[in-house]
Amino acid sequence: MALELKEVSKKVGAQTHIHPISLTLEPGSFNTLLGTTLAGKTTLMQLMAGLEQPTTGEVWFNGRNVTGVAVQKRNVSMVYQQFINYPNMSVYENIASPLRVARLAEGEIKLRVGRMAELMKISAMLDRRPSELSGGQQQRCAMARALVKDSDLILLDEPLANLDFKLREELRDELPKLFAGRDCVVVYATTEPTEALLLGGFAAALHEGRIADFGPTVSIYRRPSSLTSAKVFSEPPINTARVSVRGGKASLEDTVSWSAPKGLADGTYVVGIRPYHVSPVRQSKTDAVINGIVKVAELSGSESIIHFTAFGDDWVSLSHGVHPFDAGVPASLYADMSRCFYFDTAGRLAGGGEAGKAG
Amino acid sequence: MARITLDRLKHAYMREPRAEADWALKQLDLEWEDGGAYALLGPSGCGKTTLLNIISGLLVPSHGRVLFDGKDVSALPPEQRQIAQVFQFPVVYDTMTVYDNLAFPLRNRGVDEATVDKRVREVAAMNDLTAMLDKRARGLTADGKQKISLGRGLVRTDVNAILFDEPLTVIDPHLKFQLRSKLKELHQRVATTMIYVTHDQTEALTFADKVVVMNTGEVMQVGTPEELFDQPRHTFVGHFIGSPGMNVLPCEIAGGSAVVAGCKVATANKAPDASGQTEVGVRPEFVSFASKGIPARVGKVSDAGRFFIVEADCDAGRVRMLLGEGQQVPAGSVHLAFDPKATRIYVDGWLAGREAGA
DSSP: OOEEEEEEEEEETTEEEEEEEEEEEOTTOEEEEEOOTTSSHHHHHHHHHTSSOOSEEEEEETTEEOTTOOGGGSOEEEEOSSOOOOTTSOHHHHHHHHHHHTTOOHHHHHHHHHHHHHHTTOGGGTTSOGGGSOHHHHHHHHHHHHHHSOOSEEEEESTTTTSOHHHHHHHHHHHHHHHTTOOSEEEEEESOHHHHHHHOSEEEEEETTEEEEEEEHHHHHHSOSBHHHHHHTOSSOOEEEEEEEETTEEEETTTEEEEOOTTOOSEEEEEEEOGGGEESSOOOTTOEEEEEEEEEEEEOSSEEEEEEEETTEEEEEEEESOOOOOTTOEEEEEEOGGGOEEEOTTSBEEEEOOOOOOO | OOOEEEEEEEEOSSSSOOSGGGOSEEEEEEEEOTTOEEEEEOOTTSSHHHHHHHHHTSSOOSEEEEEETTEEOTTOOGGGSOEEEEOSSOOOOTTSBHHHHHHHHHHHTTOOHHHHHHHHHHHHHHTTOGGGTTSBGGGOOHHHHHHHHHHHHHHOSSOSEEEEESTTTTSOHHHHHHHHHHHHHHHHHHOOOEEEEESOHHHHHHHOSEEEEEETTEEEEEEOHHHHHHOOSBHHHHHHSSSSOOEEEEOEEETTEEEETTEEEOOSSOOSSOOSOEEEEEOGGGEEEESSSEEEEEEEEEEOSSEEEEEEEETTEEEEEEEETTOOOOOSEEEEEEOGGGEEEEETTEEOSOOTTO
């Protein structure tokens, strides 16, 4: 039993926030909505929850048309970026509140709250008020309340965005485990590609109110169906350049050339190559040499991010080790073009893609 | 511009601090060179904002002194310290144009209009704001507004330092990436002392020449990004820096060497006299599969795109390792090897003994 959007769109005044979207999310699946601010993530979640009504289209749940059914009658839980708790209740009562509304027996409530608090590592804080907790603990409390009842649909709108970097890392690691074995549909909005990848499951790349791609997160990352999807799914941003392909050979402004993938038709393409496939150190004889001017080199102690301009465009290289460069100097960078994507003039993937297999 | 010295600085918000925990800031002595790029890095509540407020003059330290170029400024209010600040939320005048926003700090100080115009145009060019100088600030996006805040910090030529308090927290990742490198580029160009407060290791490490890592009011380590990655002086630094952070495993000491899960492990340092809690630290980047070594079982493998995070459980606990694209992960029972040059012994959290050359 799944959540289905059938040609769902949302207009506010003259502005289209969501273009018609059809999407099926399977029960027991973990789905991320990946996109920048204003891509439409929150609006799409509100449409899924029933907090907003679609301008056109229908929302189906468990094989039933729920378009127009109030959110209170849908068995939905939501967690927002801003942690929301009842300030005058203890942590225990905060977590217990949805179970009290559902009129569960006291023993059952105690059992469930205890189990959820343990999972969220806030067992020792159950008697305190939310204001006495750290930010991370407050968000755990809000999450525990959302997860304690058996919702059919759980929506998490950038729940970790306001937390410290390290805390985010920890909670991100724990989160998918909480849903293992449940048959609810989970939807998680984020602006960060790496977060989407580490959470696993399925991903929808959202851009300007449209879904650019949907599928298993790793597959989309390794084989984005369009240039838009590749851009949404790259951080640092993916490098792009216009190339021409003739007789199995690709060339960039007649100065750099390399072998094109077998079977790629002659023509003009935009190639996309991720920053970690562009290195200040030559990795292989077949690497394409990109000559550019360094804008700035960011050295993090274990990695180097080199921003440079080449062929009139901004490029980024991300590599292991410490590779200092002065600003304004010419530099040669080495691109492993066997890893690049080829997009046709309409922006659709025409060839290339990554292998990258472990496990 | 100024050299900033923190001299036996301590701070307690309560009147008579007794216990360790009473100090919001434990004693620190630091010297920041004129024109350097520095970061204060730590989790919420570590004391980094307290320290920033002491430097800007919003807070008078209960003990110790703050010196600008050798002059004691501890009791001076912010407006007499010639400090520019950029906050988490952009502070701009919505009804003013971008031009007037940038000109504001100069006009406020009675600078003549010809100089104002010259400076505003210079700073606008540096921040890619030239095209929008005549626009009102109201309609701009968060990153556009933050560029104005940044520009206002840079427009004065008489500032001793620019302080940044989590300036990129509310910015989207792809714009954050641009703004971050912009900031680095600007620092290299203007060479003003800059102090950047953040909980985000990537921002701190890519921006600063030297990073001050703090936890519970205490400075854990001051070092270059490379030093913090290669030689963490405390397990907290090892864990807090790096993603995932350093593996920290309990160990026994036999003849000065570490024994992890019954296996002897070669390390960069020795622990001749190991009383206290002894642990071994090794970053995920320096763990590999081997034919012999610590027996472990492979668990979860996470695909992060450009690398894989592999979890392997041994008798001493969970070990995380990073593998590059295309590397094979054996299933089930494996042996783990730690690179001796990157493996260290810690006693009660702190790096044991001394290393050659350290």
